[in-house]
Structure formats: C-alpha cells, structure tokens
Amino acid sequence: xxxxxFFANYGLIILxxxxxxxxxxxxxxxxxxxxxxxxxxARETVPGAKVLLQGGLYGTIVAFDADDLDRPAVVxxxxxxxxxxxxxxxxxxxxxAEGVVTEDEFIEAEAAEAEYIAGVADGDVSSLSDDHRASxxxxxxEDPAKPGx
Numbered sequence: 001x002x003x004x005x006f007f008a009n010y011g012l013i014i015l016x017x018x019x020x021x022x023x024x025x026x027x028x029x030x031x032x033x034x035x036x037x038x039x040x041x042a043r044e045t046v047p048g049a050k051v052l053l054q055g056g057l058y059g060t061i062v063a064f065d066a067d068d069l070d071r072p073a074v075v076x077x078x079x080x081x082x083x084x085x086x087x088x089x090x091x092x093x094x095x096x097a098e099g100v101v102t103e104d105e106f107i108e109a110e111a112a113e114a115e116y117i118a119g120v121a122d123g124d125v126s127s128l129s130d131d132h133r134a135s136x137x138x139x140x141x142e143d144p145a146k147p148g149x
Contacts (some may be wrong), residue, residue, distance in 0.1 A: 020030035041093055042066050051075065052086060058094065 045051065049061050059075035062082055072084035 041090075044093040045073075045090060049093050052091045052094050054089045054091050057084075061090075 002018060045064050045066065047061050047063060051059065051061055052058055053075065057075075057077055059077040061073060063074040063085050064087065065071045065073075069087040071087070073087050073090060074082050075090075076082045105109055
C-alpha cells in the first residue's frame with residue numbers, strides 16, 4: 001500500500017513535472033527546426049532563384065542582401081517588372097537557382113580562359129580538337145599500351 005499512498009500524495013506533481021519537461025523539449029525542437037529552415041532559405045535565396053512571396057506572387061530574385069535583412073529585396077515578377085519587397089515577404093524558395101556560378105568557380109573559369117587564350121596565341125591550340133586533346137592529356141597520364149598515345 002505504500003505505492004498507492006505515494007502516488008496519491010505525489011502523483012499529480014510528478015505528472016505536471018513530466019508535462020512541463022515534454023512541453024519544454026517540444027518547444028525547443030520546434031525552434032531548432034524553424035531556425036534550420038530559415039538558414040536553408042537564406043542559403044537558397046540568391047539572385048536567379050524563383051520565390052513565392054507572402055501575397056501569393058511568384059517571382060525571380062534580382063537582388064538580395066542576406067547580411068542586411070532591412071534592405072529590400074528586388075524581385076522580378078514579370079519580364080521587365082521589378083518590385084522591391086521586404087526580405088521577410090519572401091515566403092519560400094520555389095526553385096533554387098540552377099547554374100548560379102560562385103565566385104571561386106568564376107575565378108577558375110577566368111584562369112582556364114586565360115590559359116586557352118595563351119595556348120591559341122602560342123600556336124599550341126589551333127582547333128577545338130587540339131584543345132580537347134590537350135585537356136585530356138593534362139588530366140590523364142599517358143598509357144604506353146594505348147594505341148595512338
């Protein structure tokens with residue numbers, strides 16, 4: 001009978017403590033999930049991404065400053081029609097920008113172009129097939145067993 005007496009005296013308090021712990025844990029998990037979704041949205045909100053605005057309009061991001069969210073984002077809702085909206089008016093990214101070039105990729109492409117132009121100027125590259133062959137010889141070591149190598 002000691003268990004029944006203990007539960008009668010302290011059961012409600014234990015139940016309330018468990019309920020409070022569950023509410024705290026649930027709230028914290030929801031906050032972490034919302035923060036992760038917000039960070040993902042911030043990463044995907046780049047010029048060229050298609051977005052859904054809070055008013056139900058679809059558009060394409062033209063300019064967005066992720067560091068200063070007080071500055072308005074410029075969204076193109078039709079060809080040649082650009083509007084400024086608050087950054088929080090962007091509800092979600094519908095289509096992350098595909099083909100957006102990062103700064104590192106741009107610098108790498110410029111270096112490759114400069115190398116190609118130097119090769120053409122030196123006479124090393126005179127046609128596309130020469131350029132294609134030169135790029136493969138750089139990437140792959142020559143194999144003496146291969147015919148034509």
